[in-house]
Every structure is written in C-alpha cells, then in structure tokens.
Amino acid sequence: MGRRSRMLFSCGEIAVFNSPAMAWASSDWMAKYGHPIYLLESFVEQERFRGICYHAANWIYVGQTKGRSRNDRYTTLKVPVKDIYLYPLTKRFRETLSQQVGEQKGRQEEDDK
Numbered sequence: 001m002g003r004r005s006r007m008l009f010s011c012g013e014i015a016v017f018n019s020p021a022m023a024w025a026s027s028d029w030m031a032k033y034g035h036p037i038y039l040l041e042s043f044v045e046q047e048r049f050r051g052i053c054y055h056a057a058n059w060i061y062v063g064q065t066k067g068r069s070r071n072d073r074y075t076t077l078k079v080p081v082k083d084i085y086l087y088p089l090t091k092r093f094r095e096t097l098s099q100q101v102g103e104q105k106g107r108q109e110e111d112d113k
Contacts, residue, residue: 026089038093043082051083059085 026037043065044051051061067081090096 036089038088038090038096040087040089042085042087044085045080045082047080051085054085057087059087062086 030036042054042059044054046064051059054061062084065082065084067079068075069077069079071077072079
C-alpha cells in the first residue's frame with residue numbers, strides 16, 4: 001500500500017485520471033518502490049467543495065470521514081468531514097488487494113508462532 005501525504009489537483013487534472021494516461025502513476029510508483037498501485041483514494045472537504053470533478057471523472061464515492069485526524073489519539077481534535085472517493089487502476093483491484101491482505105496475515109501468523 002502506497003501513501004502520499006498531500007497531492008493537490010485542479011478539476012482539469014482530475015479529469016485526466018479517467019484516461020489511460022493514469023497508468024503513469026502506477027508504473028512510476030513500480031519503478032521507485034517495487035510494487036504497483038491498484039487503487040487511488042482521495043478526500044474532498046465537504047464544506048468547501050462538492051466533488052463534481054470526481055463524479056465527472058468516474059471516481060467512486062464510498063462515504064465520509066468522521067471528522068477526526070489520524071493524529072487524534074484522544075478523540076479531541078475536530079477536523080472537517082470529508083467525502084471519500086476511490087479510483088481503481090486495475091479491473092481486478094478487489095481480488096488483488098484482498099489476496100495481498102490475506103498473504104500478509106498469513107506471514108504475520110507464522111511470525112507470531
């Protein structure tokens with residue numbers, strides 16, 4: 001699983017994600033980190049944006065955040081609620097990611113013995 005902390009895109013750039021040109025992301029990532037990207041995730045702040053570009057580019061709306069920060073250890077920080085969008089880069093992303101999670105769990109169980 002790859003993670004980039006911040007990447008800001010304009011509406012025109014989001015539309016590019018709906019084209020074969022998006023293959024560069026996975027191939028560049030593969031060259032640098034040794035594994036491909038199967039699925040992109042993006043967060044859109046509800047109070048400021050409606051996510052229309054994501055809808056137009058066929059991103060999949062999957063829900064909302066809880067309005068917490070990943071650094072909110074004691075559930076005291078309040079951050080804006082964000083819509084969550086996903087964009088699969090491969091047709092079989094579910095099977096591929098599920099298989100990898102299963103393999104990681106198997107390795108972890110062996111290490112625990």
